Amino acid sequence: MKKKERSGTINPIFTCQPAGAQYVSIGVENCIGIVHGGQGCVMFVRLLFAQHFKENFLLASSSLHEDTAVLGATHRIEEAVDVLLMRYPEVKVVPIISTCSTEIIGDDVEGVIRKLENGLLKEKYADREVHLISISTPSFKGSMVSGYDIAVRDFVRKFATKNEPNEKINLITGWVNPGDVTALKHLLKEMDVDANVLFETESFDSPLMPKGDAVSYGGTTIKDLESTGDAIGTIVLNRYEGKLAADFLETEFEIPSIIGPTPIGIRNTDAFLNNLKKMTGKPIPESLVRERGVAIDALTDLVHMFFADKKVAIFGNPDLVIGLAEFCIDLEMKPVLLLLGDDNVNYSRDPRIKEFEEKVEFEMEIIENADLWDLEKRIKNGDIELDLIIGHSKGRFIAIDNDIPMLRVGFPVYDRAGYYRHPIVGYAGATWLAEEMANVLFTDMEYKKNKEWILNVW
Ligand code: SF4
Known part of the structure; x- marks a missing residue:
């Protein structure tokens, strides 16, 4: 496991912490997050959501400009909450998601929330159920992954209560x-x-x-x-x-x-x-044992004949990358390069990464704080030869320019139709992943005239 050897980032794998908090907030009913920062902090994130899901999601911005970026912008939160509640009568939950600029200014979001709870909400919205949550996601540290983690905790911390045990x-x-x-x-x-x-x-x-x-x-x-x-x-x-x-x-x-x-x-x-x-x-019921059997049968058709020793690079969210690498190893493939797009100190202590270090019998690099240049440069320099890339759509030009087949997995995927609809988890997900990997490799064999005749007799 290594750290990226450069300062600076070329073609980042992730976007910033507020994006993760925004993803959590669109998962909650009657909730519209206010991103406290410039309009781009929400506009580009909404664009990614829209590109990935081909759907629209509601997110608001406190819309800082030059004056507020210098002099402070808590009054913009007050205005934003009021406008949002007036315009959307069904809204009950409003997370205030901070960004790099408002964290640097040092805006007291929790103080504004207290002020609104004791003022505006009591005076103007006394008949409405409204919950304001402060979510601190400065984007000069972490990534969209840590932003997601923080926001999930903050939502749960805001609402969780102890009543009767619910057996769930x-x-x-x-x-x-x-x-x-x-x-x-x-x-x-x-x-x-x-x-x-x-x-x-x-x-x-x-x-x-x-x-x-x-x-x-x-x-x-x-x-x-x-x-x-x-x-x-x-x-x-x-x-x-x-x-x-x-x-x-x-x-x-x-x-x-x-x-x-x-x-x-x-x-x-x-x-x-x-x-x-x-x-x-x-x-565990018999029905799932059977589902497992169906999946193993599908994988067995592919593993030895098509996957064995195939060299793979994987990039994206850390749990996704690690899970995919474990699956590739089980399929007799060689995930030779794993790119984790931020510098969470816990990666080096992750038991799954420790297991790779102890058990993997081929050369495998895991790069923390990696960017997509870490992938591109190794391919261009001839440091690695890859049979397959697995990652999200931001890596598509590396695959296209270097003629390497690529399976789109992760977020965002916008250059393939309907991928958000297919699971990668569970036995059905294992089958889908393996069959998609195989189909991507088959198409590549055909285009490159590389033993494509095998598919005639398979
Ligand atoms: S890095 Fe800062 S300015 Fe850019 S989108 Fe993220 S929070 Fe906004």
Whole structure:
């Protein structure tokens, strides 16, 4: 495991912390986040969401300009909250998401919230249920991944209460697609486990209905957030996208938690089901054993013949990259380069990375604080030869320019149709991932006339 050897970033893998907080806020019903900063801090993030999901999401900006960037802008929060509440009568939750500029100015967001709660909300909106949350996401540290983690904790911290035990588990999915949520709900249903799926993005794949709704939002309600304090336990699928909230619930309400693994591939899905069993006492049903068998059968058709020894580079969110690397190893592939796009100090202590260090028997580089130039330069210099790249659409030109097949996975994916609809988690996700990898390799064999005849006799 290495750190990037340059200062500066060329073609970043991630965007900044406020983007993660914005992703969490669009997962909550009747919630519109106010991004306290320049308009670009929300405009470009909304654009990414719209590109990835091909849907519109509501996010607001306090819209700083030159004067406020110098003299302070807390009055812009006050105006923004008032305008938002006037314009959207259904809004109940308003997270105030700070950015690099407002953190540098030192705007006292919590102080403004207290002022609004004792003033505007009592005077003008006394008949409305309104919750304001301060989410501090300075973008000069961390990334969209840590921003997601912070925002999940702050939402849970705001609402969680202790009432009657509800026999549910909290499931914090992390930054996943609607198709993943559907797949996770399927596994929960088969296990007969009642779960509170948090920051629930299944509805981001929204129908176009006759009345013409053009805005999407997630399915997590205030009630769901309140009841996190009454759960029998919390399962966090992605260590870096939910652990802070699980730690809070454990410390504050003595709710036990299990962190990871991301259920990508067979062994990690097995682990997830075993964790559900451990937490709830429910057995793994025959239907899932059969599903597992179907997936293993599909993988067996591909592994030895097409995947063995294929060299892969993977970039994106850390839990995704690590989960995909574990799956590639199980498929006899060689993930030779893993790029983690920020410098979280916990990566070097991650047990999964330690396991790579101890067990992997080929040359594997893991770069922290990496950018896409770390990938491009190694290809251009001839330091690595790759059979496949796995990552989001920001890497597409590296793949195109260097004639390397690429499977789009992660966020954002905007140059392939409908990928947000397909799960990569669970047994169905393992099958989809492996078959897509194979299909990408097959297309490459055909275009390059590289043993394409094999497909005739397979
Ligand atoms: S880096 Fe700063 S200015 Fe740029 S989008 Fe992020 S918060 Fe806004």
